[in-house]
Amino acid sequence: MAHFEKANSLNEWLDQRIGLNTLKKVLNTEYWIPKDINFLWAMGMVLAATFGLLVISGIFLLMYYKPDTNLAFDSVNYTIMSEVGYGWLWRHIHGVGASIVFLIIYIHMFTGIYYGSYKRGRELIWLSGMALFVAFSAEAFSGYMLPWGQMSYWAGMVITNLFSGGSLEAYGLVEWIRGDYVPGDAFLTRFFMLHVLLIPLVIIGLIVLHFGTLRLPHVNNQEGADIDFKEAAELYKAGKKKESKVIPFSPVFLSKDVFVMGVYFILFFYLVFYNFDFAMDPVNFDPADGLKTPAHIYPEWYFLWSYEILRPFGKDAGLIAFGIAQIALFFLPFIDRSPNVAPAHKRGLFVVWFWVLVIDMIVLTAMGKLPPTDPTFALIGEIAAWTFLALGPVLVLITMFEKKIGKGA
Amino acid sequence: MRELKIAAVVVAFSLLTYYLVEPYAHHEMHKKVDAQGVEIKVESHGFTYDGSDDVLEAERKGDAALAQKKKAFWAEVAEVSKLKGDAAAGEAGFALCLGCHTGTGTNMGGVVPPSLDHAGKIYDKNYLIALLKDPAMASNVDHKYADTMMHPMGSIKSMMSDNQQIADVVAYMLEKKAAEVTPKEAYTEACMRCHALRYANMTQLGETPAFKQEKEALAYKIKVLDEQDAIKAYMGKLPPDLSMIIRARGEHFMETFIENPQSQLAGTSMPRVGLNHEGYEKVKEYLTEVGDPSKKARENLGPWVIGFFVLFALLAFLWKKYQWRELH
Numbered sequence: 001m002a003h004f005e006k007a008n009s010l011n012e013w014l015d016q017r018i019g020l021n022t023l024k025k026v027l028n029t030e031y032w033i034p035k036d037i038n039f040l041w042a043m044g045m046v047l048a049a050t051f052g053l054l055v056i057s058g059i060f061l062l063m064y065y066k067p068d069t070n071l072a073f074d075s076v077n078y079t080i081m082s083e084v085g086y087g088w089l090w091r092h093i094h095g096v097g098a099s100i101v102f103l104i105i106y107i108h109m110f111t112g113i114y115y116g117s118y119k120r121g122r123e124l125i126w127l128s129g130m131a132l133f134v135a136f137s138a139e140a141f142s143g144y145m146l147p148w149g150q151m152s153y154w155a156g157m158v159i160t161n162l163f164s165g166g167s168l169e170a171y172g173l174v175e176w177i178r179g180d181y182v183p184g185d186a187f188l189t190r191f192f193m194l195h196v197l198l199i200p201l202v203i204i205g206l207i208v209l210h211f212g213t214l215r216l217p218h219v220n221n222q223e224g225a226d227i228d229f230k231e232a233a234e235l236y237k238a239g240k241k242k243e244s245k246v247i248p249f250s251p252v253f254l255s256k257d258v259f260v261m262g263v264y265f266i267l268f269f270y271l272v273f274y275n276f277d278f279a280m281d282p283v284n285f286d287p288a289d290g291l292k293t294p295a296h297i298y299p300e301w302y303f304l305w306s307y308e309i310l311r312p313f314g315k316d317a318g319l320i321a322f323g324i325a326q327i328a329l330f331f332l333p334f335i336d337r338s339p340n341v342a343p344a345h346k347r348g349l350f351v352v353w354f355w356v357l358v359i360d361m362i363v364l365t366a367m368g369k370l371p372p373t374d375p376t377f378a379l380i381g382e383i384a385a386w387t388f389l390a391l392g393p394v395l396v397l398i399t400m401f402e403k404k405i406g407k408g409a
Numbered sequence: 410m411r412e413l414k415i416a417a418v419v420v421a422f423s424l425l426t427y428y429l430v431e432p433y434a435h436h437e438m439h440k441k442v443d444a445q446g447v448e449i450k451v452e453s454h455g456f457t458y459d460g461s462d463d464v465l466e467a468e469r470k471g472d473a474a475l476a477q478k479k480k481a482f483w484a485e486v487a488e489v490s491k492l493k494g495d496a497a498a499g500e501a502g503f504a505l506c507l508g509c510h511t512g513t514g515t516n517m518g519g520v521v522p523p524s525l526d527h528a529g530k531i532y533d534k535n536y537l538i539a540l541l542k543d544p545a546m547a548s549n550v551d552h553k554y555a556d557t558m559m560h561p562m563g564s565i566k567s568m569m570s571d572n573q574q575i576a577d578v579v580a581y582m583l584e585k586k587a588a589e590v591t592p593k594e595a596y597t598e599a600c601m602r603c604h605a606l607r608y609a610n611m612t613q614l615g616e617t618p619a620f621k622q623e624k625e626a627l628a629y630k631i632k633v634l635d636e637q638d639a640i641k642a643y644m645g646k647l648p649p650d651l652s653m654i655i656r657a658r659g660e661h662f663m664e665t666f667i668e669n670p671q672s673q674l675a676g677t678s679m680p681r682v683g684l685n686h687e688g689y690e691k692v693k694e695y696l697t698e699v700g701d702p703s704k705k706a707r708e709n710l711g712p713w714v715i716g717f718f719v720l721f722a723l724l725a726f727l728w729k730k731y732q733w734r735e736l737h
């Protein structure tokens with residue numbers, strides 16, 4: 001057993017036992033971040049903070065929520081909204097947070113794509129991030145079932161129906177997932193379990209992995225410059241802060257993060273108090289009714305782009321296209337054949353590809369909500385869906401012929 | 410500055426997406442078009458009633474005869490509206506109304522005739538005149554009856570056929586039945602006989618009393634179920650509970666729907682209620698109290714929380730400046 005001296009302070013006591021000082025260095029004061037970054041680099045911490053808010057508000061809601069088809073709607077809309085002190089606040093934070101977290105995820109993802117932060121040692125950052133995106137999607141969907149309103153019920157119906165596999169007609173699988181022929185009590189309680197236990201556990205594990213994958217390759221920078229972190233760190237520690245290309249995570253990088261978070265929370269709470277309908281769909285304030293299909297069934301905004309890839313095609317082709325869309329982004333580090341790690345505007349055609357991707361996903365998002373009965377919308381949606389599917393092969397081609405950029409920036 | 414340019418791009422794309430999936434998509438989804446595909450703008454008329462919507466609806470259906478009939482009907486309403494009503498003379502006529510509008514919650518012909526205690530306060534004058542002339546036409550549910558005499562209140566036509574008498578009765582209501590009304594009373598008189606409000610412990614029979622014995626509670630529940638069956642038989646389906654309606658429908662929908670249910674839900678069996686602007690505001694206030702009770706607290710707390718984060722961001726900005734002072 002290791003030899004233990006009498007500790008003179010709590011800090012020392014803890015340091016002897018869990019290596020507190022080493023831990024601080026590794027995670028904070030000597031975790032080096034490039035200096036050449038902009039506010040988009042703060043999105044990771046913004047996401048962590050939003051996830052924290054979702055967990056805390058979720059815990060408060062969990063104390064009064066009742067996962068029972070007869071009680072769920074009223075436990076949310078009556079008990080939590082009118083009887084529990086500040087229940088409305090926690091619910092609005094949870095509802096708005098669940099929606100806005102996806103806005104930040106998309107900004108975070110597009111930032112990674114723009115600056116090429118998924119290549120040369122950073123592949124696992126991208127892959128674990130995509131896994132987080134999938135886990136968050138599952139978390140969002142399962143949570144959407146819980147208030148048991150009209151949209152909960154019918155979204156649950158439509159999405160679980162996808163598992164019938166089109167012409168495979170695997171209705172047995174659909175029933176197995178639902179635990180019933182239609183969404184009912186068994187359905188609600190299992191999605192409740194997924195939402196409050198299993199998926200959050202997976203998310204927390206993935207967040208740890210995501211942070212872990214970041215430690216060795218380090219965070220990318222605005223120019224994609226290949227920094228010698230060891231050398232730069234020595235410069236910084238020697239007091240040559242101006243010359244050094246890096247800064248420590250804490251407190252220097254963190255001070256910027258916290259400022260960005262402050263600005264973000266102004267917007268966030270403006271939405272919580274004054275503009276929440278986009279995140280808490282009015283239709284879901286009608287209780288679930290299996291005999292009354294709403295005039296328009298649409299997913300929350302963050303699922304619309306993939307929903308629209310499903311819609312314009314026939315039953316089977318649509319499912320296949322939808323399946324491809326779900327996993328396509330995972331492959332980004334491998335279909336981008338260019339060795340360049342650089343911002344898109346320095347990578348020739350890649351910058352065009354990037355903005356086409358952004359605009360195409362926005363068009364898909366819009367068309368996913370607009371009624372497909374309008375032939376113009378249906379046509380635009382179909383073109384956008386084909387464009388999305390074509391963007392993968394196109395990326396392989398343009399990156400194969402991309403000119404190599406000299407090292408450094 | 411580069412950061413601000415990037416921020417502008419991010420904000421612009423976020424707002425564009427928001428505009429497309431929220432205001433624009435919802436407008437497109439709820440757009441109403443006529444047979445020729447021309448968009449029909451559903452607009453509120455400030456809770457006044459002249460039948461112009463009803464005539465337009467008939468014209469859109471291509472039913473010229475019906476449109477003509479409605480035009481004539483509302484023209485006559487306008488004529489009666491010009492007559493000077495004598496409240497004292499109207500008292501006797503109003504006594505006829507009380508024959509059915511007893512306030513005891515007895516179902517007659519499908520629904521409970523509502524209490525008229527604040528009729529002059531919450532309903533529009535022209536609407537009241539129209540209702541006394543022809544209830545089905547006034548409520549814009551004449552499509553439900555082959556002969557509008559079949560309306561539960563249809564017999565009024567044989568009881569009050571003189572325009573001056575109608576003007577007098579309406580004058581009586583506007584003068585004598587116009588005391589201050591609470592939001593709850595407005596809801597009770599205008600909506601409750603069809604719509605339950607479970608978050609306020611209300612059914613179609615009013616507020617559910619507390620019972621000492623379970624037997625009594627069950628007996629009362631049976632009474633409620635019987636009432637609901639009667640309404641169902643008359644309306645085609647049980648009108649929805651309105652506990653959360655204030656969150657489930659937008660302001661524009663509520664206004665236009667309550668003013669003229671047909672404008673949003675063509676063919677619905679819900680009658681036009683005829684609320685005036687004050688009546689609507691009272692009903693809305695009550696529905697907000699029940700369905701969105703945190704609205705006031707939300708609006709009071711909002712500025713403090715946002716103010717806190719403004720201060721937080723300012724302090725964080727200073728801290729960032731301080732931490733980065735030696736870096737460039």
